Amino acid sequence: MTAPIIVTGAAGFIGHAVAHRLLARGEHVIGVDIVNDYYDPALKEARLATFEGQNNFTFERCDVADAAGIAKLVKDNGVRRVVHLAAQAGVRYSIENPFAYERSNLAGHLSVMEACRHAPDFEHLVYASSSSVYGDKPMGGEGFSEDEPAMSPVSLYAATKRACELMSQSYATLYGFPQTGLRFFTVYGPWGRPDMAYFSFTQKILKGESIEVFGNGKMARDFTYIDDIVDGILGALDNPPATGEHRVLNIGDSHPVGLMEMIETLERAIGREAVKVMRPMQPGDVTATYADVSKLHALTGYKPKVMLAEGLQRFADWYLDHYKAG
Secondary structure, three states: OOOOEEEEOOOOHHHHHHHHHHHHOOOOEEEEEOOOOOOOHHHHHHHHHOOOOOOOEEEEEOOOOOHHHHHHHHHHOOOOEEEEOOOOOOOOHHHHOHHHHHHHHHHHHHHHHHHHHOOOOOOEEEEEEEHHHHOOOOOOOOOEOOOOOOOOOOOHHHHHHHHHHHHHHHHHHHHOOOEEEEEEOOEEOOOOOOOOHHHHHHHHHHHOOOEEEHHHHOOEEOOEEHHHHHHHHHHHHOOOOOOOOEEEEEEOOOOOEEHHHHHHHHHHHHOOOOOEEEOOOOOOOOOEOOEOOHHHHHHHOOOOOOOHHHHHHHHHHHHHHHOOOO
16 A cells, blocks of 8 residues: 555645545545635535545644644654645735734745655655745746746745745755645636635625726736646656755646636626726735746646636536525
C-alpha cells in the first residue's frame, strides 16, 4: 500500500476537488481542515459530506498553524507527499483582518514545511500560491511569467503568498526536499467559494438584488475551471523537481476575460439579467491577470479544456440544484 497523501484545505473549494480526484485514481487521502467561518461553514460541511463512504479518505479537523498536530499527522501516517491548499483567502478581507493571514498563511505554511522536512523519504510538497503576487502589472501581449520578480504585491494576502514562496525556497535549499508552488489564476466552478464574484453575483441576481461591478467593469481575469486546475495540480504533484529544488509555476487558463463579458456569460447561464451598479476599483484589487502556462505545459502537458461559457453553465446548474434556487 502506498503512503497516504495529505491534502490541507480539504473542506475548501480546490482541496475538495483535488481529494476526490486522488481518491478516484486509488490514492489514500488524509484531508485536513479547520472549517472556519470565513464563509458559510455549511458549504464546507456539505463538501465534506461528499466523502462519505470513501474508505480511502480520512478527515482530521486541525488548524494547519498547529505545528505539533501537523507534524504528528505526517509522522504517524508515513506521509511522503503533501498538497497544501489551506490558507486564509481573499484580497479585500485581508485589509480588515490582517492577523488572520499571519496565522493561516505564514504560520500554517511554516508548520507544513517543518513537518515535511522531518519526514523520512519525503518526496514532494505542492502548495498554493496566487497570481496576486504579480501585483497590478500592465496588461501586455503576453501572459504573466514566473521569471518576473513579483516584488510589488498590492494586498497583504498577496504579500503572504509571496512570502510563502520565499520561505519554501529557503527550506528547499536548507533541507533538500522538493517543493512546487502553484500560482492560481481565478479558479471557478461547482462547489466554489461564495466570496468570488461569479458566485456572489449569482446569489444576488437570483434574489433580484443589484450587483456591484468594481473597476467600472474594466477589469479582466484569467478564469480557470476547477477540473483544469486539478489536472495541473496532479500533473505537478506527479512530476516533482529534483531533490533540494523549489519551483514556482503558473496555473491558469491563459485566456483573460473582461468582467463585463463574464457577467453577460453568467446572465445567459442562469437566464436572468443583472442590475449593475458601477463602482471604482477597490484597494488591493488588480486590473488584470493573465497566466503564461508554458512551463506547466512543458512539464505535464497541461492544457485547459473548459471554456468560460461551459464552465459557468456547469456552475449555474450546480448552484440551482444545490440551493434549490431559481
